[in-house]
Amino acid sequence: MKKHIPLLVSLFLVQFIAVAQSSWKSPEYKPEVYRKVMVLVKTTDELIKRQVEDATVALFKEKGIEAIQAYSNIVESDLTSEDALIQKADVLGVDALLVYNIVGNDTAFKNTPLINASVGIPVRVGIFGGFLGTNVPIAGGAKTVKTIKVTASFYNRSSKSMQWSIPLSGKLKGDNSKLANTFAKKTVSAMINDNLFSL
Incomplete structure (x- = not known):
């Protein structure tokens, strides 16, 4: 039995590391101090958009990171081109963007x-x-279980490409606010753990 303990411990550590390393960070990324991070949820569901953006902004502020919601600061004309978005970001004092993109959903019985x-x-x-x-x-x-799959991606002015990303998924159980809070907590916690900010 004693011979098997190191093997079991190493298997446990491999499984733990695989779970813990679900986010990706650009190898060139350096932590920065940002004036403001804008949180944008790409969806046509206005309620979910507001819930996720509000929950994420609130968590950022708890951590001492200034953040704003896109729904109260961005209009459709700001999203017509990259230049239009950069101009609006200049006006708002935004240096970084966190984008939640719904990539799919599964319905199971x-x-x-x-x-x-x-x-x-x-x-x-x-x-x-x-x-x-x-x-x-x-x-x-028989019950219907709907699973939402989302990717949270982080961009900043230092690069034109994505700097960090994490896949998220959760079960929709009638109350969207619980799922919104879960996504926000997982995202902000992973961003802090991955050392994206100079605090």
């Missing part, structure tokens, strides 16, 4: 255990007792 209630009346016929009725399912059964 999941069976959950049925919870039944017995409906009917007890019946007595001679020495035989019984129940006249049926079991009615009141919970469980």
Whole structure:
């Protein structure tokens, strides 16, 4: 058994490292102090856009990083060209951009255990007792589970290419705000851990 312990520990470490290294950072990237980071969610769903942008900006501010939401600062004409966006960024004092891009969603059907209630009346016929009725399912059964896949990407003025990225996914369970907070927490935490900012 003692011979197998180092092997088990090394397997555990390999699995942990694979999970922990889900983000990517440009090898040339150097941490910077940014005047402002703009958070932009690319979606037509206005509610999700606001929830994710608000949650991310709030977390940045908790960490001492100045950030603003795109939905309250950018209009469609600002997104017509790269030059138009840079001009608007100059006006707003924005040096970096965090973009959430929804790259897909999966819908799966999941069976959950049925919870039944017995409906009917007890019946007595001679020495035989019984129940006249049926079991009615009141919970469980087939449920639809929707998984959203998102990529968060970070850009700055020092380079024209993406500087950092992380894939995200989460189950949509009716309340979008929980998923928005989860995406924001994972993204900001990974950005801090990957040393993107000079704080």
